Amino acid sequence: MKPELAARGDGSLVAIPYDGSFSLLDTLKSGQLFHWESFRFGEFDGYAGCIGGAPPSFIAQLESGAVLTLKGDCERVAGYFGLDHRMEEIHATFPSNDPVLRAAIAYCPGIRIVRQPVWECLATFITSSLKQVTHIRAISMTLRQRYGVAHQFGGRTFYAYPEPAVLAAAGEEALRQCSLGYRAKSLHLAAVAIGAGRIDLNAIEREPSLSRARESLMQLHGVGEKIANCALLFSAGQWGAFPIDVWIERILREHYRKRVKGPKLQQWAVKHFGVNAGYAQQYLFHFARKTL
DNA sequence: AGTCAGGCAACGC
DNA sequence: GCGTTGCCTGAC
CATH class of the missing domain: 3.30.310 (TATA-Binding Protein)
Known part of the structure; x- marks a missing residue:
């Protein structure tokens, strides 16, 4: 031992x-x-x-x-x-006549939608705006190392994501020093609002209505449709949430001939892919990044 | 050097 | 309602 x-x-x-x-x-x-x-x-x-x-x-x-x-x-x-997750039941809710989704699932059948703690998921996606994966990772690690609780494990140190109150106390300028750029303001304001209890993430996690949960999150500065949908899909079990980023937009345009944008595109996607549209989105996203 | 990346808000019409 | 533009930063 x-x-x-x-x-x-x-x-x-x-x-x-x-x-x-x-x-x-x-x-x-x-x-x-x-x-x-x-x-x-x-x-x-x-x-x-x-x-x-x-x-x-x-x-x-x-x-x-x-x-x-x-x-x-x-x-x-x-x-x-x-x-x-009961994958067969999830897949059974997908459209049966969709060869693109079928191919996407065949390409990476083992992907799961994770369920992270709401705050660290929301905060990470606030910092992800207009950033590439490697940089999102670097920012996450910097924030954790500077402001998170340290844990020793197997001779190494791992850091929890910093609590809202800690980032609120750190201040926007200090967050800016973590390569956050203009996102520092958004992260700081979110930390303040949540730390002060003005936004209740526990209530949002329990909120059964996707649109109500999304509206609540979108009150936060720097949180639009895309980030709200990511946070709800990856941390609140809202598998109907369908985040549309450039990759998803690309695959919907090129493989589904959808040329509309924004809320219209989202409505079409939810109608087409069904109650677990967000799960479908994850397969399509991975597929799009590798093949488009 | 300039462009672009897994968005958003603010502004113009 | 729509489309456009600025925004921090790092990678190419």
Whole structure:
């Protein structure tokens, strides 16, 4: 038993059961998560990172497909990576006569919609505006290292995403020093509003109505349709949310002959792809990035 | 050197 | 309602 793992059970790994197809690598690369780091645990190569304020979690996937995690983390990790999703039921809600979506699923069948803590998801996507993945990752890591709670794990240090009150106290200028540019203002204002309880993320997470939840988030400066939809899809279980970025717009234009934009395009997508449109979006997004 | 990237808000019509 | 423009920053 490794001493640093003593806080969580006996430090041994267990397999998380799941249905259908799951690819840890595709899910980590899918643009939903930006802070997981390669990590070797005993004989297993996997990834480690913080989920909310909890001590770092470890996850690995064997060639057999089996997913391993620390015994005490099983439930948290399974929920986070969507391993409890019933994929057959989700796929059954997709349009049956859509060859593009079919091809996208065949291309990366193992992608899951993750379920992150709402604040770190929202905050990360606020900082993602007009940025590339590598830079989003760099910003996330800087914010974590400067303002997040540090945890020792396996001889390394991992950082939780900083709480709203901490970023609010840091101030806009300090956030700007994390390469945030004009996004510093948005992140700071969001941290202030949420820290002060003016925006209640717990209530938004529980809100059953997608449009009401989205309206609430869009009150925040710097949060438009796209970022609100990302936050709700990747952290609140709102699988009907359909974020439209340049890649999705591209694939809808080139493969579905849709030339409209904005809310019209979104309405069409939700009608076409159904109640789990956001899940379809994730397959299409990955497909578009690789093939367009 | 200039352009562009996984958006948004503010402004003009 | 629509379309246009500025915005921080780093990568190419």
